[in-house]
Amino acid sequence: MITGPVIADISESNSLDNDQVIVLPQVSVIASKVDASNVGKSTLTSEQIDRRQATTVQELLDDLPGTSLSGSPRVGGHTISIWGFGADVEDVQVRLDGAPKMFQKYRQGSLFIEPELLKAVEVNKGPHSALYGNGAFGGVINLETKDADDLLKPNQTVGAMVKYGFGTNNNMELYSGSVYAGGKDNPFDVVVNINKRRAGNMEDGEGNTFNYSGMNSKSGLIKLGYDFQNGHDINLTYILNKDGGTVPFAAKRGLFELRGDLRSKTVWRETDDETVVFKHHYISGDWFDTSFTLSMANTDQYDKRPENATKFKGANMGNKNWTDYKTWFAELKNVQTFNVMRVPNTLTYGVQFHKEERDVMMVNLSKEGRGEYNNGYYQPYYMPGGTQTFWSAFIQDEIVIDRLTITPSLRYDHITNKGVPNLAPQFNNPEAGHDYSKKSYAGFSPRLGLYYRLNQNTALFGDISHSFRAPVVDELYHVQSQRAGVSAVSRSLKPETINAIRVGFLKSFDGVVTSDDNLLVRTTLFHQEVKDNIHSRLGEYTKRDSTGSKLPKQDYYLNHKGYYVQGIEAELFYDAPRVFASLNFSIMDSEYKGTPRDPNGVDAPVNEVPPQEANMVLGYKWLEQDVRLGWRGKFVKNSGDTVIELDPDYHLYALYGRSKGYAVHGLFMEWEPKANHLNGLKAVVSVDNLFNKSYEPYLAARVPGMGRNVKATVSWKF
Secondary structure (H helix, E strand, O other): OOOOOEOOOOOOOOOOOHHHOOOOOOOOOOOOOOOOOOOOEEEEOHHHHHHHOOOOHHHHHOOOOOEEEEEOOOOOOEEEEEOOEOOOHHHEEEEEOOEEEOOOOOOOOOOOOOHHHEEEEEEEEOOOOOOOOOOOOOEEEEEEEOOHHHHOOOOOOEEEEEEEEEEOOOOEEEEEEEEEEOOOOOOEEEEEEEEEEEEOOEEEOOOOEEOOOOEEEEEEEEEEEEEOOOOEEEEEEEEEEEEEEEEEOOOOOOOOOOOOOHHHHEEEEEEEEEEEEEEEEEEEOOOEEEEEEEEEEEEEEEEEOOOOOOOOOHHHOOOEEEEEEEEEEEEEEEEEEEEEOOEEEEEEEEEEEEEEEEEEEEEOHHHOOOHHHHHHEEOOOOOOOEEEEEEEEEEEEEEEEOOEEEEEEEEEEEEEEEEOOOOOHHHOOHHHOOOOOOEEEEEEEEEEEEEEEEEOOEEEEEEEEEEEEOOOHHHHHOOOOHHHOOOEOOOOOOOEEEEEEEEEEEEEEEOOOOOOOEEEEEEEEEEEEEEOOEEEOOHHHOOEOOOOOEOOOOEOEEEOOEEEEEEEEEEEEEEOOOEEEEEEEEEEEEEEOOOOOOOOOOOEOOOOOOOOEEEEEEEEEEHHHOEEEEEEEEEEOOOOOOHHHHOHHHHHOOOOOOOOOEEEEEEEEEEOOOOHHHOOEEEEEEEEOOOOOOOOOHHHOOOOOEOOEEEEEEEEEO
16 A cells, blocks of 8 residues: 655746745655645655555555556456546546556456556646547556666766565566666766566455466656757657566456366467657747657557367457457647736647557467358457547646636547458448448547635635537447347447536644644545446347347447446545654445437446545654655455446446445554665565455455565665
């Protein structure tokens, strides 16, 4: 667990004068400024990332309010949920150094990034930013990799770091090495980092083994930057992550008990994930703060069943399959500042190009020799290949009128989908409604943000937004064979829309217990209402004739009536010379109009919305020994009634059922000596699940959490 989201020195602002923001002392639990431009964000700093010692990015985010890990503890077996959105990966967008990352596969994880590469993580909750479009109803996660300045010691221009870590639960070992050069007085910035992480099977709190849950990953980062010292600077980044091992085909599944020939039900899986980002920045006076970003991200996954495996059907992606996601992105953005009748304005505007390409293929040995299935070599009918192309423009103006900041914005998105015709005639038959031709969507997303400073220590904020999400390739071109009835592509789909409201306050208190301590409180209330949500055709949504037989050529996906998610989250951060603490909690409520199986059924809770949760940290600074140590706790309430209790027939489709509440405790200690002969040394020790609790997180789909895990890392800079 982590210390929770942090809010740091906010005494500066790139868009407001110093007397327009709340000024807080620079304290250890406060780590990113909060002003009119970034209310609603939770941030993790490099220090917190080190303290968490996480194996995945998803694990890093699990203790932030309103943010949950969905899936099993396996690497590659979980996704991210924000405010109950995340069942569809397009609802939570991820940017790595500005590059969009996208991967979606049946019961698999969606993000493959080594946490050792990161210096900061930012979670922007809700659809309230004009910089992101076509989805992101839950929010956007921005990941930032390390620069030389983050690693160099004071007055150093060239340096290196080695790091070793281990975990006792699964015998995890981490080996990391970096070399870097630069510094604030040098025009160049160079970082080269390599990592190797390996582990065996994990165990839950009762000692049960998660079979085939090990990992063997390699990752690296090359980052080059140059400042021409004439207003221009450039940056080129290359990030690579490779992993290979024997895993269950559905990596989100649970313990995977040893029954019969278990290995025949696994796959050998190789995942290669790479990202290339080029950035150019130019600044000149108040009118030009221009940035250009060009990126390519590629995630390639290969699965192969064991040689002794049965002939798996196409519904299980056959005996071999290849899934390749490639994302191209370009953005040109400018920020300019000016006054209109002495009123300061900060105008941000730009254009974006974004293209996602998905290539999927499988070998289905059960269809060898059958021409209608192209002899067993074809795309899965439920996971079609295709492209989705976005052309976008956005504009935002931040207007400061005394204590009030008004931020209206507008975004336009034009999206075109194009499917790849299936190689198997069985799934490429116009008479069955198989049509892989282009389909386009377009729309505007208006937003308005308000921020009002009551006094030096108190501020109110509010946002109201309208946005939309066009159908993705999966939803538009999913087909079945002609005899299935629900066989056609879903060309009649409308885009999903969302109306979202977020309000709250920020309050800072000085001298709470001692004369030099500080308490920061941030509270957010939100309501998000989705209309025309896209869902597969289940149960009563399937049209039938008088005999009960399915009518032919029905679309597989359709628009439902909609649902809402609303809630409150609060964050408290306390810091004193010797003590630090944090508390965050989130409470959410939801309602689906009907159920996903029956449009005329009783309104039910949204199945993906997690129960109430609180996270606490209490720490002590042993200044004389350069040590910080503390306790952390996660407290989760039982889920109460779910859609399964209100619509029992939905149990055939639901991943999440009623779950029990639980409490999990942990400890941590950090030692970073300042003595000359030990300068550059840092050691971190932590214990997760201190009492070896057996529990099942709600969004883990009945999969137990990891048992006790003692973790330690030691690094040395020289």
